[in-house]
Amino acid sequence: xxxxxxxxxxxxxxxxxxxxxxxxxxxxxxxxxxxxxxxxxxxxxxxxxxxxxxxxxxxxxxxxxxxxxxxxxxxxxxxxxxxxxxxxxxxxxxxxxxxxxxxxxxxxxxxxxxxxxxxxxxxxxxxx
Ligand SMILES: [Zn+2]
Numbered sequence: 001x002x003x004x005x006x007x008x009x010x011x012x013x014x015x016x017x018x019x020x021x022x023x024x025x026x027x028x029x030x031x032x033x034x035x036x037x038x039x040x041x042x043x044x045x046x047x048x049x050x051x052x053x054x055x056x057x058x059x060x061x062x063x064x065x066x067x068x069x070x071x072x073x074x075x076x077x078x079x080x081x082x083x084x085x086x087x088x089x090x091x092x093x094x095x096x097x098x099x100x101x102x103x104x105x106x107x108x109x110x111x112x113x114x115x116x117x118x119x120x121x122x123x124x125x126x127x128x
Contacts, residue, residue, distance in 0.1 A: 012049040019051035021084035027057060027075040027095060034060070054125045055092040055100035056080050083107055092119040100125075 003040040012019070017022035018028065028050060035045045037078070057079035059072045060080055083104035090104040094116040109114060 011046070012051070013047045016045035018086070018096060020057060021052070022051070023083045023085045024047055024049065024057055025076055026044065026087060027082065028059070029073050031075060032060060034043070034071060035064075038068070052079075052084060052102075055084075055102040055119065 018025070020028065033045075035043075035047065039045055043063070043065070045064045046062045047060055050057075050059050052058070057076045059076065061068065061072075071123075080092050080102060081090055082088075082102065084102050086104060087104070087105040088104040089100050090107075092100055092102045093108070093113075095101045095108075095113040100119055101108065101115075103111070103113070
């Protein structure tokens with residue numbers, strides 16, 4: 001924002017890094033290692049963004065192979081029952097202001113989040 005001479009728009013990943021809680025780092029680490037490995041063998045995979053969306057891990061890459069797609073889908077699925085703050089087993093719940101949280105009971109209590117109910121697996125959420 002401050003650098004007005006910037007010509008090329010940096011990706012959210014370049015700007016913000018990992019936009020997730022530390023509880024999800026173990027889910028993301030194998031993906032980052034795989035990208036490094038593939039890139040060191042000639043691939044040109046770019047990380048666009050790694051963030052939390054609707055209480056779920058979302059990984060956006062460009063130019064990536066199917067084997068990474070499978071890893072990402074698995075990590076995204078696992079994130080829906082892993083506390084984003086501490087990594088303990090968690091549930092996706094509706095909290096304050098229609099925000100979705102994937103937090104364990106202790107972390108929900110620590111953040112004083114009022115839980116309005118679980119997010120059903122088949123809840124349709126906006127795609128972006
Ligand atoms: Zn927790």
